[in-house]
Amino acid sequence: MLRDLQRADPHWQVAILRYFNPVGAHVSGLIGEAPSGVPNNLMPYVTQVAVGQRETLSIFGNDYPTPDGTGVRDYIHVMDLARGHLAALDHLAKQQSSITVNLGTGSGVSVQQLVDTFARVAGRPIAHRHVARRAGDVAACWADTTLARTLLGWQAEHDLVRMCEDAWRWQAMNPAGYS
């Protein structure tokens, strides 16, 4: 639809940004993720277990064709994602053309890896059990970041440890989210 709009009226320039798996929080611990109800996504579920709000994380599937059998995703820190938006706006202002770009780190991280890293960072175990695969989940998905680097001069800077540190700081400072 956006591409059609741009074709119909070339005054429009469109940046389609393909987010991978945004996680983390602002370093201040004041802005973070507070899903309503039971979180669907992995990181907020993990942080809620860590803070004692939920008992046990269910890990969906441990028989995927991945190094440890759990699903692999490309988690990206929200602050890197924010910088990606600025880089895209800069590009639109300078190049006057529309773009579609992946915003990810380019690296895959498994559910088990994320849980283990978070537990280490938070200094507490994350109770978890392995359950059946979740319907509709793919085994692995990560970004090809070539275009983001070449077109926008952008790449992610925060690693998994930093994502976990910032997510944990936010949740520890705000156990009940914004309420």
Ligand SMILES: O=c1ccn([C@@H]2O[C@H](COP(=O)(O)OP(=O)(O)O[C@H]3O[C@H](CO)[C@@H](O)[C@H](O)[C@H]3O)[C@@H](O)[C@H]2O)c(=O)[nH]1
């Ligand atoms: O309680 C949970 C939640 C998630 N997972 C696993 O953790 C990984 C990440 O899951 P999640 O955080 O839900 O992200 P995705 O499954 O990658 O879903 C994202 O990517 C989808 C396709 O791009 C979008 O449709 C969704 O809205 C978006 O959240 C997957 O392997 C899940 O199976 C668990 O094991 N337990």
